[in-house]
Amino acid sequence: MQTLLDDITAAMAKETERGKVADYIPELAHVDPQQFGIALATVDGQHYSAGSATTPFSIQSISKVFTLTIALGKLGDGLWANVGREPSGDPFNSIVQLEHEGGKPRNPFINAGAIAVVDAIMMGHAPKETLAEILSFVRYIADDERICFDAKVAASEMAHRDRNASLAHFMKAFGRLRHDVDKVLGTYFHQCAIAMSCEQLAHAGLFLASDGVNKPSGLRVVSPQRARRINSLMMMCGHYDASGEFAFRVGLPGKSGVGGGILAIAPGHGAIAVWSPGLDEQGNSLLGVKALEMFAQRTQWSVFGH
Numbered sequence: 224m225q226t227l228l229d230d231i232t233a234a235m236a237k238e239t240e241r242g243k244v245a246d247y248i249p250e251l252a253h254v255d256p257q258q259f260g261i262a263l264a265t266v267d268g269q270h271y272s273a274g275s276a277t278t279p280f281s282i283q284s285i286s287k288v289f290t291l292t293i294a295l296g297k298l299g300d301g302l303w304a305n306v307g308r309e310p311s312g313d314p315f316n317s318i319v320q321l322e323h324e325g326g327k328p329r330n331p332f333i334n335a336g337a338i339a340v341v342d343a344i345m346m347g348h349a350p351k352e353t354l355a356e357i358l359s360f361v362r363y364i365a366d367d368e369r370i371c372f373d374a375k376v377a378a379s380e381m382a383h384r385d386r387n388a389s390l391a392h393f394m395k396a397f398g399r400l401r402h403d404v405d406k407v408l409g410t411y412f413h414q415c416a417i418a419m420s421c422e423q424l425a426h427a428g429l430f431l432a433s434d435g436v437n438k439p440s441g442l443r444v445v446s447p448q449r450a451r452r453i454n455s456l457m458m459m460c461g462h463y464d465a466s467g468e469f470a471f472r473v474g475l476p477g478k479s480g481v482g483g484g485i486l487a488i489a490p491g492h493g494a495i496a497v498w499s500p501g502l503d504e505q506g507n508s509l510l511g512v513k514a515l516e517m518f519a520q521r522t523q524w525s526v527f528g529h
């Protein structure tokens with residue numbers, strides 16, 4: 224496994240086409256696109272990594288997997304009254320389906336869906352309390368108390384919130400959000416601004432590869448059925464309008480973020496985190512997808528067979 228991660232890192236270092244760093248969040252525009260990291264945490268307790276695997280980066284939409292897990296824990300199937308579970312086939316920040324579909328977002332991983340999920344988690348609490356809950360959950364599953372929010376990234380997104388604010392106000396107009404829009408957005412931007420390294424992310428995702436059990440503690444995070452369902456949503460919706468392409472090339476449940484990270488789950492094997500800040504047209508890490516394609520081919524861990 225170590226040889227494989229080293230080979231992938233060497234192959235990615237040679238790539239000249241590295242995509243474009245997200246600049247609609249100005250604070251992310253400063254990140255050096257030359258960086259690449261990869262980490263694997265296996266269900267039998269092994270850890271491997273290569274490249275810049277200990278450098279924290281903005282996990283952005285990968286956080287949506289963690290808030291979905293928390294929301295399902297609080298509301299169970301009640302969550303699905305306000306959030307769908309179908310791929311959208313549209314960009315992550317698209318508004319078009321909301322009008323046709325009564326303000327109900329297609330799935331929890333597009334921005335509208337994740338905003339509805341965090342509104343559901345808040346349950347009348349202040350953003351600070353909800354954020355403390357999200358952070359302590361992430362620290363627990365990653366088994367690492369050092370994980371923090373990057374306040375600068377959160378502030379940068381709040382200052383440029385027009386698009387996400389439109390989504391939130393639109394949903395509120397349909398009676399889909401219960402809390403004040405700016406409080407929901409502030410919470411959402413902070414959750415997206417959690418900074419983690421590939422090593423921390425792979426560790427955090429491990430419960431999804433092991434039927435819902437947190438490997439270091441042996442404690443159950445979610446039921447096997449819930450882990451399977453979260454994985455299915457990651458497969459169908461985790462890469463927005465490129466989810467089909469990701470399933471075709473990689474064949475693993477995965478969730479991307481505009482910080483350039485991707486968390487992929489190989490059920491029964493392990494969790495893999497990759498990071499390369501340059502994005503493709505759909506806002507997914509260009510080299511991250513390439514690296515995972517190489518990883519899935521060499522391990523033959525695709526859920527669709529060899």
Ligand SMILES: NC(=O)CC[C@H](N)C(=O)O
Pocket residue numbers: 282283284285315316334380387412415479480481482506
């Ligand atoms: N795809 C993403 O990572 C988008 C998340 C980002 N915080 C946004 O709302 O635009």
